Amino acid sequence: MLSLEKTMNYLENFSNEVFTIADAKRGDIGNTSTQYAVSVFDKAASGFNFDAITVAPYMGEDSVKPFLAFPGKWAIVLALTSNKGSDDFQLFADINETRLFERVLERTSKWGTSDNMMYVVGATKAEMLEDIRKIVPDHFLLVPGVGAQGGDLQTVAKYGLNDHCGLLINASRSILFASDGTDFAEKAALEAHSMQKDMETILLSKELI
Amino acid sequence: MLSLEKTMNYLENFSNEVFTIADAKRGDIGNTSTQYAVSVFDKAASGFNFDAITVAPYMGEDSVKPFLAFPGKWAIVLALTSNKGSDDFQLFADINETRLFERVLERTSKWGTSDNMMYVVGATKAEMLEDIRKIVPDHFLLVPGVGAQGGDLQTVAKYGLNDHCGLLINASRSILFASDGTDFAEKAALEAHSMQKDMETILLSKELI
Numbered sequence: 001m002l003s004l005e006k007t008m009n010y011l012e013n014f015s016n017e018v019f020t021i022a023d024a025k026r027g028d029i030g031n032t033s034t035q036y037a038v039s040v041f042d043k044a045a046s047g048f049n050f051d052a053i054t055v056a057p058y059m060g061e062d063s064v065k066p067f068l069a070f071p072g073k074w075a076i077v078l079a080l081t082s083n084k085g086s087d088d089f090q091l092f093a094d095i096n097e098t099r100l101f102e103r104v105l106e107r108t109s110k111w112g113t114s115d116n117m118m119y120v121v122g123a124t125k126a127e128m129l130e131d132i133r134k135i136v137p138d139h140f141l142l143v144p145g146v147g148a149q150g151g152d153l154q155t156v157a158k159y160g161l162n163d164h165c166g167l168l169i170n171a172s173r174s175i176l177f178a179s180d181g182t183d184f185a186e187k188a189a190l191e192a193h194s195m196q197k198d199m200e201t202i203l204l205s206k207e208l209i
Numbered sequence: 210m211l212s213l214e215k216t217m218n219y220l221e222n223f224s225n226e227v228f229t230i231a232d233a234k235r236g237d238i239g240n241t242s243t244q245y246a247v248s249v250f251d252k253a254a255s256g257f258n259f260d261a262i263t264v265a266p267y268m269g270e271d272s273v274k275p276f277l278a279f280p281g282k283w284a285i286v287l288a289l290t291s292n293k294g295s296d297d298f299q300l301f302a303d304i305n306e307t308r309l310f311e312r313v314l315e316r317t318s319k320w321g322t323s324d325n326m327m328y329v330v331g332a333t334k335a336e337m338l339e340d341i342r343k344i345v346p347d348h349f350l351l352v353p354g355v356g357a358q359g360g361d362l363q364t365v366a367k368y369g370l371n372d373h374c375g376l377l378i379n380a381s382r383s384i385l386f387a388s389d390g391t392d393f394a395e396k397a398a399l400e401a402h403s404m405q406k407d408m409e410t411i412l413l414s415k416e417l418i
Binding site for chain 2: 027056057061064090093104
C-alpha cells in the first residue's frame with residue numbers, strides 16, 4: 001500500500017478533528033475535472049476521502065464547477081499564491097486596475113458558496129488580504145507561506161480574519177523539516193504546537209474562541 | 210500493471226514515430242513541479258517516459274521552468290483552451306488590450322525555446338491563431354478541439370501553419386468514441402486515418418511534405 005493511502009486511512013480515526021486537503025492544483029475540461037474530483041473525494045471509487053482539493057482556475061467555469069458537486073467537500077481555488085512566479089500572471093490587471101486574482105475571486109465566488117469553496121492566498125502577500133476580504137468577506141482562506149516562506153502570522157490575522165475566523169493557516173516545510181535528526185518527531189511536534197499556540201492567542205484576543 | 214503503463218510500454222516499440230503527451234495540466238511551486246516532471250519524464254524513477262506534458266501557467270515562472278529541465282522533453286503550456294470556460298480568464302485584457310493568453314505566450318516563450326515548449330490553442334478559437342502566430346511564429350501549437358468539439362481543420366491550417374508545419378492536431382473523442390460496437394477498432398482506425406489524410410492533403414498543398 002502506498003504511504004499516502006496509509007496516512008489517509010490512519011487519519012480517518014480523527015475525521016472530526018482533521019481536515020484533509022489534496023493539494024493537487026487540478027483543473028481540466030469538465031469530464032476530466034469530474035474524474036479528478038472522484039479520485040480524491042469518492043472513497044468507494046478511488047480509496048481516497050479527502051475533505052478538499054486545490055484547484056487551478058485558468059480554464060474557467062466548466063473546469064472548476066465539477067469539484068463543487070460533492071456534498072460536504074471543498075474546492076480551494078488558487079487566487080494569489082505564495083511563490084515568486086505568482087507575479088507573472090496573477091497581478092495582470094485590466095483597465096479598471098482589477099488584477100487577475102481579483103477577477104478569479106469575483107467570478108469563481110459566484111459558482112459556489114462559502115460552504116464549498118475556499119481560496120489560496122499566500123501569506124507572503126498578506127498586505128493584499130485587505131483587498132481580498134472586500135471581494136470574499138465570508139470565504140475561508142487557505143494561507144500557505146507562514147514559516148519557511150517567511151509569511152507573518154500576525155499580519156495575516158490582522159487583515160484576513162473575519163467574524164467566524166475564516167483563516168486556515170498552513171505551514172509545511174517549517175514543520176516537516178524541523179529536524180533531520182532522530183529527534184524529528186519531537187521537533188516537528190514542537191514547531192506545530194508553537195504555531196497552534198500563536199494562532200490560539202490571536203483568536204482569544206479577538207474573542208473568536 | 211495499470212493499463213496506462215501497458216500502453217506506454219507498448220508504444221516504446223514505436224518511439225521514433227509516436228509522440229506521447231501526458232495531458233496532465235500540472236503546475237505547482239518549483240519543488241513540486243520538478244517532481245511532477247520526474248513522474249512523467251524520468252523512466253528510471255517513475256516508469257514513465259512521456260515526450261511531453263501539458264502545463265497550467267497560473268502560478269508563473271517557477272512553476273513552469275522545472276518542466277524545461279529535461280533534455281529532449283517538452284512542456285506544452287495552456288494558452289487558449291478549447292473549452293467554454295476559457296473565456297472566463299484567458300480573455301481577460303489589460304489597458305493595451307493584451308489578453309491573458311497573449312501575456313502567457315509573451316512571458317513563457319522567454320523561459321524556454323521553440324525546441325522545448327509548445328502551446329495549447331483550441332481549434333474552436335482558430336480565428337485567434339493569426340494573433341497567436343504574431344507572438345510565437347516558430348513554436349509548435351497543440352490544437353485540440355478538432356472533431357467532437359467542432360473545430361475545423363482547414364481554418365486551423367490556414368492561420369496556424371508555419372514554414373516547418375508547427376501544428377500538432379489532436380482529436381480524441383471523435384476517434385475514441387467512433388463506435389461503441391464490436392467494430393470499434395475498425396471505426397476508430399478509419400476516423401484516425403481520415404484525419405491523417407486530410408492533414409496530408411493540406412501539407413502537400415503547402416509543399417510542407
